[in-house]
Amino acid sequence: MMISISHDKVTTCILLLAVMACLVRSEAPQAVEICSLCHCLKDPKEPSITVDCWEGSRVHRQRFLQRFDLRNILWPVASEVSGSQPPRVRAFFRNLHLPDLPIISASPQVIELSFKSVSLETLPTEPFRNVRNLEILTITGNNLQTIEHDFFAIENNLLRLDLSNNSLVSLSALEQSRFEKLEFIDLSRNKLGTVSRQLLYVLQNASRVRLENCDIYSWDCPANTRWKVLDLSWNHLTDITTKTFNDLEQLEELYLSHNDIRIVYPQAFENLQQLVRLDLSHNDIFNLAYSLIVPSTVEMINFANNSAERWPFHKLSENLRVIDIQYNELSEINPDQTVNVVRLNASHNQIRKFSSESFPALIELDLSDNLLEAIPGGLGQQLTMLTLDGNPINRIFIDNPMVLKVLSLNRMPNVVELEASAFKELVGADESKELDCVEIRIAGCLNLRHIDPKAFEGTTVCKLDLSNNQLTTIPEELIDWKSLYGGVNLQGNPLDCSCSQQWLVDELLSLLYEKRDLQYLLDNLRCATPPERKGQRLVKHLGHRGAFCGAVKMERLRNSPGEDNVVQAGFGSIFCTQYDEDCLHAHEGTGLIIFISMVVITSILSLVMLVFILVRRRNERRNMSKEGALLMPQYRF
Numbered sequence: 001m002m003i004s005i006s007h008d009k010v011t012t013c014i015l016l017l018a019v020m021a022c023l024v025r026s027e028a029p030q031a032v033e034i035c036s037l038c039h040c041l042k043d044p045k046e047p048s049i050t051v052d053c054w055e056g057s058r059v060h061r062q063r064f065l066q067r068f069d070l071r072n073i074l075w076p077v078a079s080e081v082s083g084s085q086p087p088r089v090r091a092f093f094r095n096l097h098l099p100d101l102p103i104i105s106a107s108p109q110v111i112e113l114s115f116k117s118v119s120l121e122t123l124p125t126e127p128f129r130n131v132r133n134l135e136i137l138t139i140t141g142n143n144l145q146t147i148e149h150d151f152f153a154i155e156n157n158l159l160r161l162d163l164s165n166n167s168l169v170s171l172s173a174l175e176q177s178r179f180e181k182l183e184f185i186d187l188s189r190n191k192l193g194t195v196s197r198q199l200l201y202v203l204q205n206a207s208r209v210r211l212e213n214c215d216i217y218s219w220d221c222p223a224n225t226r227w228k229v230l231d232l233s234w235n236h237l238t239d240i241t242t243k244t245f246n247d248l249e250q251l252e253e254l255y256l257s258h259n260d261i262r263i264v265y266p267q268a269f270e271n272l273q274q275l276v277r278l279d280l281s282h283n284d285i286f287n288l289a290y291s292l293i294v295p296s297t298v299e300m301i302n303f304a305n306n307s308a309e310r311w312p313f314h315k316l317s318e319n320l321r322v323i324d325i326q327y328n329e330l331s332e333i334n335p336d337q338t339v340n341v342v343r344l345n346a347s348h349n350q351i352r353k354f355s356s357e358s359f360p361a362l363i364e365l366d367l368s369d370n371l372l373e374a375i376p377g378g379l380g381q382q383l384t385m386l387t388l389d390g391n392p393i394n395r396i397f398i399d400n401p402m403v404l405k406v407l408s409l410n411r412m413p414n415v416v417e418l419e420a421s422a423f424k425e426l427v428g429a430d431e432s433k434e435l436d437c438v439e440i441r442i443a444g445c446l447n448l449r450h451i452d453p454k455a456f457e458g459t460t461v462c463k464l465d466l467s468n469n470q471l472t473t474i475p476e477e478l479i480d481w482k483s484l485y486g487g488v489n490l491q492g493n494p495l496d497c498s499c500s501q502q503w504l505v506d507e508l509l510s511l512l513y514e515k516r517d518l519q520y521l522l523d524n525l526r527c528a529t530p531p532e533r534k535g536q537r538l539v540k541h542l543g544h545r546g547a548f549c550g551a552v553k554m555e556r557l558r559n560s561p562g563e564d565n566v567v568q569a570g571f572g573s574i575f576c577t578q579y580d581e582d583c584l585h586a587h588e589g590t591g592l593i594i595f596i597s598m599v600v601i602t603s604i605l606s607l608v609m610l611v612f613i614l615v616r617r618r619n620e621r622r623n624m625s626k627e628g629a630l631l632m633p634q635y636r637f
């Protein structure tokens, strides 16, 4: 009986499924509204609709796969939005599987199409020929190897074309295109090798051209372009001659970083009379036979990560504001002229001498990781940030007046102490507090063991980093600790937690603890000595007056009301300080509950233990007597 019923059911089901399948099949060629398959978002301001189709947008995966067919899509129409104007449609397809794109349903309203990571491999038969009003077309992150000609070959409205991150080797189809309105083209991350003169001509009216990461090894400069931005970084260009970029007269930004450039002709950029920004970083430019003529319009030069041993620039104009020349092999910075540069990064060179009089306008100067033996003087009035990390400077003493927001003197192996009045001539320029103050960083100095209590006398510090030095004691009167609104970082020092440093716990720690955003400064603040406190976090002793001065544990327990107050003030983590430091991490937030449960569990366990011990004792006493052995079984647990 049972079997025959279920058999009937199966048959019915199969029949039903077959009928359904037939229905679905006959439905397939019918057009489907895209908004029934993907998310559609109306823009309340202009009559426009954004269609977003991606993995997560498939409300019903199966239905989506059955019905999604770009050939038979109904794009949103006028009635769907208020107002009579037909909506402009922007459609985004991403993370779908669309290996070959069909001819997309016609629509005069579609102005943007984007296919991002949809596994596209081919574009067979002019898929966009019926969406002729397209202004923006993006096909990125696919595996497209060629592109055939399409609507671009006739007059069109395309403003932006993004074909980046594909496997395009040749763009010959684009050579016949009419890109009269095109403003932006992105061909980056393809395998072009070279770009034909014809294509460059077709693109002549664009203003931004991206060709980075295209394995380009040869470059034939187009003439009469309107290009303003050209990105050729991450290619294989080797020589920049007078001809390479000579005709790009409108160019404002030229990016050539991460190529294999060895040779740059001095006049290579001379003709670019609109150039504002030039990036030659990460190449192999050694000493130039003749220094580079930089057009007078240039405001920013990046020459970082080359191998220049000499200042590579010919006379610089007053427009130049920013120079990045870090990671070269310069032994001095001496441009033989006065420049208007406000930001100079010359870190990671071999500079022994810095000619400050050439740079009176500097605001930011980074000379870290060089061979300077003293803090350079005579730096201009504008300077607010000075970084000298990693130099073999022996003595930190500022003897010329300086007005700074940040002074960074990290990683100085030769510095052993900070002497009295070392920063007397340093005036703060950070206006964020009523009194102008300065942030000072002296961290990672592996031989810095001593700080004079008067080291910071005469200056106003707003933030102090003394982490990872070899300091064992910190003088209490070093600074007005309350005025340090950015906190003090003393972590990573071998602090001596004896009585003389009790003030650290009593005053400094609570100051840092009061501000949530400064509590990170307590994470790795640890004692190195005496042996019984070695490795302990200082925060463990917070709220225990006299902990470093031989106070006993009982005293602490009596102080407990004070600790309760702190718990109530919202610093859940402080509650752990009388216990183990690991507790800090484990019990934050739910601390009180866990604490109570721990007390309860401990009490129960103690009670059980007590009973056990009492019984055992009694047994032992009985064992000693002769009849004890007979009674034993009664007391087995």
Ligand SMILES: *[C@@H]1O[C@H](CO)[C@@H](O)[C@H](O)[C@H]1NC(C)=O
Pocket (backbone or CB within 6 Å): 117, 118, 140, 141, 142, 165
């Ligand atoms: C390039 O496309 C691949 C495949 O879609 C993607 O995983 C990758 O993140 C893309 N790379 C960039 C830099 O966009």
Ligand SMILES: *[C@@H]1O[C@H](CO)[C@@H](O)[C@H](O)[C@H]1NC(C)=O
Pocket (backbone or CB within 6 Å): 178, 179, 180, 201, 202, 203, 204, 205
């Ligand atoms: C660029 O614009 C100029 C003037 O508008 C036009 O004469 C020329 O044909 C355009 N070039 C291309 C390749 O479309």
Ligand SMILES: *[C@@H]1O[C@H](CO)[C@@H](O)[C@H](O)[C@H]1NC(C)=O
Pocket (backbone or CB within 6 Å): 326, 345, 346, 347, 364, 365, 366, 387
């Ligand atoms: C200078 O360049 C180095 C290396 O690129 C960088 O780490 C540092 O942040 C730069 N300095 C400034 C002040 O920007």
